[in-house]
Amino acid sequence: xxxxxxxxxxxxxxxxxxxxxxxxxxxxxxxxxxxxxxxxxxxxxxxxxxxxxxxxxxxxxxxxxxxxxxxxxxxxxxxxxxxxxxxxxxxxxxxxxxxxxxxxxxxxxxxxxx
Amino acid sequence: xxxxxxxxxxxxxxxxxxxxxxxxxxxxxxxxxxxxxxxxxxxxxxxxxxxxxxxxxxxxxxxxxxxxxxxxxxxxxxxxxxxxxxxxxxxxxxxxxxxxxxxxxxxxxxxxxx
Numbered sequence: 001x002x003x004x005x006x007x008x009x010x011x012x013x014x015x016x017x018x019x020x021x022x023x024x025x026x027x028x029x030x031x032x033x034x035x036x037x038x039x040x041x042x043x044x045x046x047x048x049x050x051x052x053x054x055x056x057x058x059x060x061x062x063x064x065x066x067x068x069x070x071x072x073x074x075x076x077x078x079x080x081x082x083x084x085x086x087x088x089x090x091x092x093x094x095x096x097x098x099x100x101x102x103x104x105x106x107x108x109x110x111x112x113x114x
Numbered sequence: 115x116x117x118x119x120x121x122x123x124x125x126x127x128x129x130x131x132x133x134x135x136x137x138x139x140x141x142x143x144x145x146x147x148x149x150x151x152x153x154x155x156x157x158x159x160x161x162x163x164x165x166x167x168x169x170x171x172x173x174x175x176x177x178x179x180x181x182x183x184x185x186x187x188x189x190x191x192x193x194x195x196x197x198x199x200x201x202x203x204x205x206x207x208x209x210x211x212x213x214x215x216x217x218x219x220x221x222x223x224x225x226x227x228x
Contacts, residue, residue: 092158103160105158107156108156
């Protein structure tokens with residue numbers, strides 16, 4: 001089992017460019033999440049998907065869109081990148097959306113927007 | 115919604131020293147509480163959790179007791195090792211019931227020296 005995988009590992013964009021961060025899990029989990037991690041601020045939830053076919057906004061959704069392509073995959077898209085979106089992005093999944101569920105994290109994508 | 119306050123770091127200890135990382139939270143009801151750990155260059159992984167008041171979570175020599183009277187979930191370890199060097203995150207749910215959305219503290223960086 002690979003767990004949660006993310007691509008790419010590292011990306012440099014220019015302001016205004018677009019890109020999609022990919023995430024996949026092989027644990028047959030129903031719920032998936034996208035977080036960003038900035039220095040001194042912990043992790044903040046961008047979007048989540050409680051189950052296949054549903055998505056909802058988290059704490060910091062502005063400037064992002066998501067697609068739950070199927071049960072395995074949950075992508076995050078930046079339509080017009082801004083320097084404020086320079087961050088490390090983590091995808092996570094959990095078996096269900098109950099608050100007692102453990103979340104499993106991918107290794108992260110480091111994004112630099114110039 | 116709920117909130118979390120976590121001890122600021124960095125914390126620097128010598129090997130075999132005692133570790134305490136404080137975490138307090140505000141929440142409605144008695145949510146599950148989690149400690150996640152992030153080793154250098156990796157995503158977060160669950161360290162331990164407690165699902166009800168007075169419950170003690172433990173793993174890898176780490177312990178944390180869910181104390182409803184003081185709304186605290188402090189992380190402790192009796193004898194730290196160099197391999198424990200990482201960033202530790204306290205994470206209660208963002209809101210009672212509902213979806214599995216966690217709120218993460220800013221993280222406490224631990225550095226253990228031989």
